[in-house]
Amino acid sequence: MKQNRLSLNDVEWGEFKIKDIFEVYLSKGDNKADLLDCGNIPLISSGFNSNGITKFINRGDGISEIIPKNTITVDMFGKAFYQDFDYYAVSHGRINILSPLYNLNKNHLLFCINSIDNATKNIFSYNRMCSSSRLSKLKILLPVCNKGNPNWQFMEDYIKQEQKDIAQKVIDYYEQKMLETSFDLVGLEDVEWKEFNFNDVFRKIQRGKRLKKDDHIDGNTPYISSTSLNNGLDGFIGNYENLRKFNNNITLANSGSVGSCFYHEYEYIASDHVTSLTLDKADKYIYLFMATIVKRLEEKYSFNREINDKRIKNEKFILPTDKNGEPNWAYMSKFMQKIEAENLQKVLEYIYIYKLAISYEKKLLPLHKKExxxxxxxxxxxxxxxxxxxxxxxxxxxxxxxxxxxxxxxxxxxxxxxxxxxxxxxxxxxxxxxxxxxxxxxxxxxxxxxxxxxxxxxxxxxxxxxxxxxxxxxxxxxxxxxxxxxxxxxxxxxxxxxxxxxxxDFAYMKKYMQIGEIKEEYKILDYYYKLLN
Known part of the structure; x- marks a missing residue:
């Protein structure tokens, strides 16, 4: 059974003074910390970006003690950040440290940060800085249990829920990004590429038919529109007349999320905001390949420049070719099957691409050996x-x-x-x-x-x-x-x-950066995938 989502509207809220939850004190950090060499200890100062971190420094002589992790920093303007690592804080940045009086974990403190930001919003400035005494007296709103105490369990569960949502969005983004990067690096550079018109590649290019929202009848047939989410799915309908049905092809959004492209292995009804693109005798893997290539039109179009029927037919893209100069459908299918097969064996998406990137790195001359x-x-x-x-x-x-x-x-x-x-x-x-x-x-x-x-x-x-x-x-x-x-x-x-x-050697520079990007994307996917489990 699907678990109901937690909502901030479903709990009671109560006011609490910050000093009743945290020990509040001003950082005594020495300003000499700014002069220390680069290292791995975060240096916190006033600022709204990068979690308040201005640089990373080494442990230095004469510098005051490192502040322990699992605390909150609040700068002179009232901006709060959670610190997950031991850190320094400069005194000239007037950094307030909030150390929990109770056994609170990261999720509890992350929830508190938003409440602190709401409480300090628009009340501090250069003329009225956020001092420890002022901060201590501020009241923040927190969810409460039936006894009127902070509902820490709700806060933890809510943050975990939101983290999973964010993690999934990040994973979706970097999976796609890693795949697109791999097209230039992994395997596909070993074949010839050629420019083709949409009209010469797709057997059928046809826009869907307009069906007003008010005319939708509940049903079981997927209705595909110009959204960039859920594979373009905008609901399920039961209409039978005055519409256009398609099956086993891809859709391209003409407006709305212009350029969004998805493969549909099932029968669906297309709205007039998408165009259906059908190939001749193509399998699922060829369509998946083509969807990724076509999706690059997102960079060219926007809400201010829609893709009309004439533009689509005249649009150009490049594809790998066979010895006759025709699209190499067998190669595209084989490549996508390799990726999908590896996905079935590994939990972490696109580990196949990562492994191939590492193998390319071993073949690539290191920077220090390059002329x-x-x-x-x-x-x-x-x-x-x-x-x-x-x-x-x-x-x-x-x-x-x-x-x-x-x-x-x-x-x-x-x-x-x-x-x-x-x-x-x-x-x-x-x-x-x-x-x-x-x-x-x-x-x-x-x-x-x-x-x-x-x-x-x-x-x-x-x-x-x-x-x-x-x-x-x-x-x-x-x-x-x-x-x-x-x-x-x-x-x-x-x-x-x-x-x-x-x-x-532009080719070398390109390969070097592509490999580095894929390695970093793999780390990000690994981190966020663990948040889902």
């Missing part, structure tokens, strides 16, 4: 200035606006402004602020004047990511008195691996 050579940065990228969007000009939206921060991939804000700096598949380099940090942006973004926009002449995500690492290595040369401006960037020399002809 390297100096290159002028201007010979590799085109360098352009950014343009500031001042606070009074900013319109809230969903377009990333890249500023001179070292956090969040350089994104400072999300706006709805448009200017000439709009670019995708570009690298940003901070010329001011956190000088020298470089980030790759695979999406359309705007760039502030404290950054420089670098447009790679060789366009590839992974070689561009390699470049960002190499460029960031130069940041120690720069600072507020010596900015990383356009002129200096152009004449900046960087070391890059070369091939036997003495040219930049």
């Amino acid at each position: 390297w050579k100096e290159f002028w940065l201007e010979d590799i990228v085109d360098i352009e200035s950014g343009k500031d969007i001042y606070e009074r000009e900013r319109i809230d939206g969903n377009i990333p606006y890249v500023t001179a921060t070292a956090q969040n991939n350089g994104i400072g804000y999300f706006v709805n402004n448009i200017n000439k700096t709009l670019e995708e598949k570009a690298i940003s380099v901070n010329r001011n602020g956190s000088v020298g940090y470089a980030f790759y942006h695979d999406y359309k973004a705007l760039y502030g004047n404290d950054t420089r926009k670098l447009i790679p002449k060789y366009k590839n995500k992974y070689s561009s990511l390699f470049l960002t690492t190499v460029i960031t290595k130069q940041k120690e040369k720069y600072g507020y008195g010596y900015k990383m401006g356009t002129g200096r960037l152009k004449r900046q020399k960087i070391l890059l691996p070369i091939n036997e002809l003495g040219n930049i």
Whole structure:
């Protein structure tokens, strides 16, 4: 029997003073901690990002004792974070430490954090900082049991429920991401690729038929619409007239979650927001392969640019080919069967890809054995200035606006402004602020004047990511008195691996970064899959 989901509306709530649940004291951390060398102990300061961690340092002489894990930090503005590791906290950041008076675990404290953030919201600032005395007197709302005490069991169960939901979403995302990365790395690079029109590959391209929500009749036939969730399933209906049924093919969302693509092994009814794509004599594995390739259209289209019937038929994609230059259906099917067979044997998804990535890594020459050579940065990228969007000009939206921060991939804000700096598949380099940090942006973004926009002449995500690492290595040369401006960037020399002809080995850079990405994705999947069990 399916267990009912816990809801915050299903429990009684009560007010509790923070000092009745936690011992509250101000960090006595020495400011010299900022000067310590890099290490593995988190240093906590004021900030809304990265769990309050500004850097990782070594244990240093003369620095006050390390604060134990399983505590909560609250900075001068009232922002709370749970700390799962022993850490330092700087005194100039005015970090308040909340140490539980009872035997509370991680899940209990994670629940408390949200209540603390709600209690401190908009009441602390530079003019009225969050001191330990003020924090102690604050009241927070917590679920209560029938005796009026904090309902710690409910809090733990609720956090576990939410963690499982998040874990599943992360797993779904990284499974797909790992699979797409593997297409460039694992096996598929050993065959020739060729560009095809949709109209030349799919035997039948047909949009579904409009069926208003009010006209739906309850039934057992899947109704596929433009949602990106549940394999495109938007419910089950029992309608029989004035509709279009399909079976054993894939659907592409024309609007809504544009570009979402799913395989359907069963009979279904398609809405007019999706287009059904049918191949000639294709098995399940070929469709699964094609769905992943077609899904890449998500990067091209959006809510502002839907995929109409004409665009779909004229859309192009590349596929592996056989010796006659035709789509290599047998190869696609075999590849997907390998992946699925391995999934049946292992609990952790896509371990097959991970193992193959490791085998590729063994064949790849290590960085220290590779030959390297100096290159002028201007010979590799085109360098352009950014343009500031001042606070009074900013319109809230969903377009990333890249500023001179070292956090969040350089994104400072999300706006709805448009200017000439709009670019995708570009690298940003901070010329001011956190000088020298470089980030790759695979999406359309705007760039502030404290950054420089670098447009790679060789366009590839992974070689561009390699470049960002190499460029960031130069940041120690720069600072507020010596900015990383356009002129200096152009004449900046960087070391890059070369091939036997003495040219930049972009293929090597690409492979190296792909392998690294798959290894990291495997770690993430491993961690989150354990949360589900």
